[in-house]
Amino acid sequence: MARRKKIYEGKAKALYEGPEPGTLVQYFKDDATAFNAEKKSVIEGKGVLNNRLSEFFMTGLSNIGIPTHFIKRLNMREQLIRQCEIIPLEVIVRNFAAGSMAKRLGLEEGVQLPRPIIEFSYKDDALGDPLVPEEYIIAFGWASQQELDDVIALGLRVNDYLSGVMYGVGIKLIDFKIEIGRIWEGDFMRLVVADEISPDSCRLWDVESGKKLDKDVFRHDIGSLTDAYSEVAHRLGVLPSNGKIDANITQIN
Numbered sequence: 069m070a071r072r073k074k075i076y077e078g079k080a081k082a083l084y085e086g087p088e089p090g091t092l093v094q095y096f097k098d099d100a101t102a103f104n105a106e107k108k109s110v111i112e113g114k115g116v117l118n119n120r121l122s123e124f125f126m127t128g129l130s131n132i133g134i135p136t137h138f139i140k141r142l143n144m145r146e147q148l149i150r151q152c153e154i155i156p157l158e159v160i161v162r163n164f165a166a167g168s169m170a171k172r173l174g175l176e177e178g179v180q181l182p183r184p185i186i187e188f189s190y191k192d193d194a195l196g197d198p199l200v201p202e203e204y205i206i207a208f209g210w211a212s213q214q215e216l217d218d219v220i221a222l223g224l225r226v227n228d229y230l231s232g233v234m235y236g237v238g239i240k241l242i243d244f245k246i247e248i249g250r251i252w253e254g255d256f257m258r259l260v261v262a263d264e265i266s267p268d269s270c271r272l273w274d275v276e277s278g279k280k281l282d283k284d285v286f287r288h289d290i291g292s293l294t295d296a297y298s299e300v301a302h303r304l305g306v307l308p309s310n311g312k313i314d315a316n317i318t319q320i321n
């Protein structure tokens with residue numbers, strides 16, 4: 069069978085040409101990277117879990133009226149998405165201090181912030197995705213002021229949805245990263261949540277024990293990443309409570 073044309077390959081995902089114009093197939097790999105790809109590994113089953121979890125969150129967002137690029141899951145590792153023009157920003161939303169923010173401000177990890185805080189990094193691996201102020205974004209034309217206002221509003225809505233869903237299963241949403249894309253419909257443009265939403269791009273702590281259930285498990289070698297992600301999936305009902313992921317299966321329906 070002829071392989072579809074690969075459009076792009078990133079650290080954790082690859083994009084292939086979709087079956088119709090304006091669509092792409094997003095493939096979730098098992099590769100894990102951290103610290104700007106200084107630390108690398110292959111974690112069997114991670115791609116399968118993230119495909120399922122991202123489907124779950126994107127579908128939930130769409131059900132409450134937040135537009136996303138997600139169309140449908142195709143199989144264990146692939147989903148059909150709408151092609152969009154990615155705004156070159158990582159939109160980071162924080163509820164509690166952690167990671168780079170805790171370090172920068174000398175805050176203890178887990179301290180609740182006075183309110184959700186949004187920050188932006190410019191997507192450029194060679195530069196290590198530097199944090200940028202809003203003024204840079206407007207001045208360099210990465211997004212217009214109107215788009216930026218819309219991105220902030222979207223980020224806060226996604227935060228309310230994700231925090232609520234997570235809290236309902238005993239998980240605290242510490243922070244997360246999303247990417248936003250533009251989709252053109254004739255002369256009209258709308259912004260959609262793109263890329264993925266998964267424990268690779270969120271910090272998730274068990275409410276009771278504070279146990280980490282996200283990529284920090286890999287970053288700091290504190291256990292099995294697939295166990296952590298499987299736990300999130302089980303709690304959300306994305307996997308049956310005793311279900312096991314067979315990482316080698318690529319086609320199910």
Ligand code: UDP
Nearest residue numbers: 160166167168169243244245268269270271
């Ligand atoms: N994040 C991400 N991709 C990145 C940088 C950050 O998904 O390239 C996520 C990260 O998993 C965390 C949040 O964004 O949930 C905030 O990350 P932070 O700025 O604290 O950076 P880190 O400590 O991960 O370097």
